Amino acid sequence: MPIELLSPELARAEHLIREIPGYPQPGILFRDITPLLADGQAFGATVAALIEPFAGEFDVIAGVEARGFLLASAAAIAAGTGVVPVRKAGKLPQPAAAIDYALEYGTATIEMHADLEAGTRVLLIDDVLATGGTVAAALELLERLGYPVCGTAVLFEIDGLGGRERIGHHPLHTVFGS
Numbered sequence: 001m002p003i004e005l006l007s008p009e010l011a012r013a014e015h016l017i018r019e020i021p022g023y024p025q026p027g028i029l030f031r032d033i034t035p036l037l038a039d040g041q042a043f044g045a046t047v048a049a050l051i052e053p054f055a056g057e058f059d060v061i062a063g064v065e066a067r068g069f070l071l072a073s074a075a076a077i078a079a080g081t082g083v084v085p086v087r088k089a090g091k092l093p094q095p096a097a098a099i100d101y102a103l104e105y106g107t108a109t110i111e112m113h114a115d116l117e118a119g120t121r122v123l124l125i126d127d128v129l130a131t132g133g134t135v136a137a138a139l140e141l142l143e144r145l146g147y148p149v150c151g152t153a154v155l156f157e158i159d160g161l162g163g164r165e166r167i168g169h170h171p172l173h174t175v176f177g178s
């Protein structure tokens with residue numbers, strides 16, 4: 001969303017995202033959301049804006065390790081739902097499925113339990129959409145386990161890395177940016 005259309009609280013929140021060149025690898029401009037998370041008003045406004053377009057469309061929120069956990073947990077409390085973790089490999093005791101993927105600066109594997117009742121509607125939350133590798137893998141994982149996904153909400157998209165194209169027809173909401 002253009003910054004002039006954001007509420008003053010969200011505009012302030014966007015300014016709390018810090019850019020760090022060369023982390024975690026040369027050539028990467030890392031967007032660090034920790035200053036935003038540390039500010040209660042900015043965090044609260046951001047979480048409300050993350051879930052707002054999907055109100056009434058989901059029964060549970062799935063968050064991607066690790067930054068996605070922080071947002072998904074707060075969003076679940078705000079929405080009155082539970083939260084399920086999409087974890088990096090080897091962290092869950094009973095993974096039902098696993099998917100390997102590539103992200104902007106590496107490769108990883110994500111896993112999930114399959115404890116939700118059939119038909120439970122899921123909202124997927126993460127912090128950043130860059131190449132879209134992570135969100136695409138999480139969507140595939142949820143689909144493989146048979147859970148309907150109402151959409152994906154992220155704080156922002158990094159332009160020019162093809163993330164939006166990567167996730168195709170799945171509804172995508174970004175709080176900041178395009």
Ligand SMILES: O=P(O)(O)OC[C@H]1O[C@H](OP(=O)(O)OP(=O)(O)O)[C@H](O)[C@@H]1O
Nearest residue numbers: 065066067103104129130131132133134
């Ligand atoms: O669109 P992509 O290219 O896939 O990149 C986006 C992902 O990269 C970061 O996760 P990371 O694996 O670095 O995990 P972290 O949250 O533990 O830092 C970020 O939190 C997203 O999940």
Ligand SMILES: Nc1ncnc2[nH]cnc12
Nearest residue numbers: 029030031032104128130
């Ligand atoms: N440039 C970036 N900044 C923060 N998180 C990311 N995840 C993938 N690319 C990223």
